[in-house]
Structure formats: C-alpha cells, structure tokens
Amino acid sequence: MSTPPPRRAPAGAAVLREDVTEAIRAAVFEELAAVGFARMSIEGIARRAGVGKTAVYRRWKSKLSLVLDLVGAVAEQGMPAPATGSLHDDVRALLEVAAQALRHPVASRVVPDLLVEAARNPEIADALRAALLDGRQGVVARIVHEAVARGELPEGSDPARALDLVLGPLYWRLAVVRTELPEGYVDGLARAAVAALRAV
C-alpha cells in the first residue's frame, strides 16, 4: 500500500520551506543591523524577507525567540582552536579570527545591540554569553593550559583573566573606539598580550 502524497504539498515544498526560513533569518540580521532589537518588528522582518507575517509566526513565536535561535546557531558553529605549539602564535591566530569577526559589519552592529538588551533580559544574556563567551573561553583555556604545560606560562594562570587580557584591547578598539587598525596592530597586540599574560 503506497502512501498518497499529502494534499497541498507540491514537489519541492520542503525546499521552499527551507528557503523561506533562510530568507527570514537573513532578514532578521539585516533588521537588527538597520534598526536594532528594540525597534525591530515581525512586520519589518516579514517585509524584508518578502514573506507574510504568518510565515514568520509559524516558525517563531516572537522576535525574542527568533533572535535567541539565531544567536544559538552562531554559538554552535564554535571556533577553531589554534595549536601552533607557541603561545605567541596561538594568541596571534586567535586575535586574527576575532578581529575578522568584530569587523564584520553586521556583527559589529548586532552584538553591541544585544549586549544592551542582555542588561535588561536574562534570557538574551544567557544566549549571548553562550554564543560569545563560552566558545572563546574554552579556546583560551586550552591555549593557556598548553602554554603552562610547555613552561611558557606559570602554573595556576587564570584562563578568565587571560581572556580579558587577550580579547579586551581588541574589542575596546573595534567596538568602542571604532578607528581603523594601523598596520601591524594585531602583531603588536599579540606581543603585548603574551607579555601581559606572563606578568602575574
């Protein structure tokens, strides 16, 4: 007995549904960058995605759940852990990846915006912490652990403090000061971070 095809589901409907989902996700990033979380509306997202409001509500119950879903997806992508065999080169590789991520035009607008919402909304705070920090904390903890094993850093070096020293200056420069990085900036930052890590 063969199952008859369900009514109102033409061939290719599954593909179409995925296309719509992707179009909505892309529209959310664009809306977040353009108007911010506070001003963003499901109407605006639907308009930008070229779909009806119901197409959005069928998938997510609110703009909060939509944003949490997107942030979660970024978190899952993780972050490659450099393992160059030297503390300086590991730190340099990490800073290169972080500088690219922070300079991404969408990320540079969306993340600060969500940090603001996080101060008022614990659900956003948790999702953002998972997306932004957990992965990087894990990578830096491994870099520190291996540097201690090689004798490049003293026993008991604190990975949380290491994350502050490595990523803090770059974040401040790119997200707060917002001026172009001069030639060789990341190189100098890697040397400075290693010196800072060693000065316990």
Next chain:
Amino acid sequence: MSTPPPRRAPAGAAVLREDVTEAIRAAVFEELAAVGFARMSIEGIARRAGVGKTAVYRRWKSKLSLVLDLVGAVAEQGMPAPATGSLHDDVRALLEVAAQALRHPVASRVVPDLLVEAARNPEIADALRAALLDGRQGVVARIVHEAVARGELPEGSDPARALDLVLGPLYWRLAVVRTELPEGYVDGLARAAVAALRAV
C-alpha cells in the same frame, strides 16, 4: 527707577526652574537605564520627572538633544590625571577610577546603549567619543609621555595603543563578560598593562 518684577515669576522662580531642569536630567538617566534610548520617550521622561511635557520641550527640542546635552556635561567634568611618579602607580590609579565608573549601575546600562545608537547616528557618535574617549585619551597620553621622559617606556610609544592596552581588558570584563572582579584583580591588571606597554 527700579525694574518691576516680571509677571508670573514669583520669588524663587529661578531656583524652581533649575530644580525642574535637574529633575528632568535625573529622569533621563533613569529612563535610559530602564528602557534604553530607542524606547525612551519625552512623555516617559516628563512622567518620571513629575513635570509636564512642555517643561521638557521648553528646554530641549528632542530626546536626542537631551541626551547629547547630558553626555556633553559628563565630558566637561573631565578626569583627574594621576601623577604618582611611576608608570605602574599611574596606571593603577587610572584603572581604579575607570572600574568605579564602569561599575556604576546607570553608566553600565546607559553607555553601551548609546554606543549602539552611535553606530547609526553620527551626532551621538561624536558626542559619545568626546565624553568617553577624549578625556581618557588625554590622561593616558600624559601618563605615557611622562613614563617616556623617565625612561620607563621606549621613545615613540603610541598613546592610542596604550589606551587600548590599559582600558580594554577592564572594559571587556565589566561591560561584556559582566562577572564580579576577583580580589586583587585591578592590581594584577595594572602589572599586566605595564608589561604589555613595554612589549612594543
């Protein structure tokens, strides 16, 4: 010939006007912290200040001009420049002041919020840059200049990079990671920053 008092301006009216201005300013900070710039309204500010909307509009033409005015007032207060005679102690003093400012519950909500608006509004960006950066850049430039004169830092040390290395880790920790500072954290950060500054 003595000037008659203007009509409808009883004795103490000037004081009263100043009180109203101060009440509105305080209400703006509270509204910014509670709901953020995007959701803030003149109605909400007036309600919180216990005044009519016209009292606000008589003083400022929009919520943007109100916020720019407040940010400008903070900028004028400036920042004391430490001059302890040692690079480490100057950096430590600067970090203490910055840590207090960043932990202030209103500042920790208002500044990130305005940074988000700054990404979309050049007027806010300029006012915020003046308020947050110009003063601190000047202080750090002086600290670096004096350390170079004493031979504690090499000639040609870049004050902009110094600002990133000194304030970046603290800002990241208090504004992004948002966890309590462990005992002795600022001391360790001062040592780390001096080591970073020397590693050019």
